[in-house]
Amino acid sequence: MGLGLGGDRQGLFARLKAGLAKTHDGFINKVERLILRRNRIDDELLDELEELYLQGDVGPRTTEELMARLRRAVARNEVRTPDEVLVFLKAQAREILSGCAGRIELPAQGVGVIMMVGTNGSGKTTTVAKLGRRLKHEGRRVILAAADTFRAAAAEQLVIWGERAGLEVISQKPGSDPAAVVYDTINAAIARGYDTVIVDTAGRMHTKVNLMEEMKKIRRTASKLVPGSPHETLLVLDATTGQNAFSQLRLFHEAVGLTGLVLTKLDGTARGGVVLGLAREFPVPVKLVGVGEKVEDLQDFDADAFVDALYDR
Ligand SMILES: Nc1nc2c(ncn2[C@@H]2O[C@H](COP(=O)(O)OP(=O)(O)OP(=O)(O)O)[C@@H](O)[C@H]2O)c(=O)[nH]1
Numbered sequence: 001m002g003l004g005l006g007g008d009r010q011g012l013f014a015r016l017k018a019g020l021a022k023t024h025d026g027f028i029n030k031v032e033r034l035i036l037r038r039n040r041i042d043d044e045l046l047d048e049l050e051e052l053y054l055q056g057d058v059g060p061r062t063t064e065e066l067m068a069r070l071r072r073a074v075a076r077n078e079v080r081t082p083d084e085v086l087v088f089l090k091a092q093a094r095e096i097l098s099g100c101a102g103r104i105e106l107p108a109q110g111v112g113v114i115m116m117v118g119t120n121g122s123g124k125t126t127t128v129a130k131l132g133r134r135l136k137h138e139g140r141r142v143i144l145a146a147a148d149t150f151r152a153a154a155a156e157q158l159v160i161w162g163e164r165a166g167l168e169v170i171s172q173k174p175g176s177d178p179a180a181v182v183y184d185t186i187n188a189a190i191a192r193g194y195d196t197v198i199v200d201t202a203g204r205m206h207t208k209v210n211l212m213e214e215m216k217k218i219r220r221t222a223s224k225l226v227p228g229s230p231h232e233t234l235l236v237l238d239a240t241t242g243q244n245a246f247s248q249l250r251l252f253h254e255a256v257g258l259t260g261l262v263l264t265k266l267d268g269t270a271r272g273g274v275v276l277g278l279a280r281e282f283p284v285p286v287k288l289v290g291v292g293e294k295v296e297d298l299q300d301f302d303a304d305a306f307v308d309a310l311y312d313r
């Protein structure tokens, strides 16, 4: 099933806009000011634009491609004035992002399993809790697996979130096998008629082989109990990590085959342009964005809403 944006659309848009204010001010607004100061398009303008895109963490490949497209459009007289450059770049952003937006997809019947992975502190546990709460509001029967058995306080953190949201959490002693927690949780779901399992996992360095193996074991355990699961394996990426996000995405995707991305902490950075680069360079759809610490700040990724919230003030 595809899940809706949920809630009050205008309120959500206002939160998205507030969450993207730093990127608007620190990136988009600089681009606008640069362009609108000029009365003609020349190499100097294009070079300065390129610099702003790189500073905005769009990434060298996507920046280069966008600039090449812009130069072509200028050469063909499709873009003639600085005003038109702005319109062109906004349209490009819309095109790139709409090609990469995705929704969380769970089976219509049986137990749907969502697994959250990512590096330390990226926002996995809060994303598990917020998403669980939202899916519950949308009528799903949700149970959470505290499969971060590595950090002693991790299960406790999830249990507290679970209590607040009225969600059952299955956990074991610190140090136990995370795959065993997932085994217990999926069995509990099957036995007690839950239709959605969300798995929190321990933060891991994407460069540590044994931790990446642990993630694969969790996946094998899930697929034995529910063939075809996990239905979603979401990489939670902290948007403030900048260019490091690219190598994280590549290595996690190689290790477990991601079905989607969650970009958190967009509210804390002026470098939200990273979404453009990630979207352009990887075949993994962006499914959720985090623009603050409140429950409503975890939103489905909607490309049009995102571009509008970023550009229009
Ligand atoms: N501002 C902001 N803070 C966020 C967002 N998402 C998560 N956080 C905060 O980031 C911090 C870390 O979040 P956790 O969910 O504990 O991260 P984690 O990935 O589970 O961390 P480990 O389990 O230690 O690997 C918390 O203080 C969250 O409130 C967001 O979208 N915006």
Ligand SMILES: [Mg+2]
Pocket (backbone or CB within 6 Å): 124, 125, 126, 148, 154, 200, 201, 203
């Ligand atoms: Mg955690």
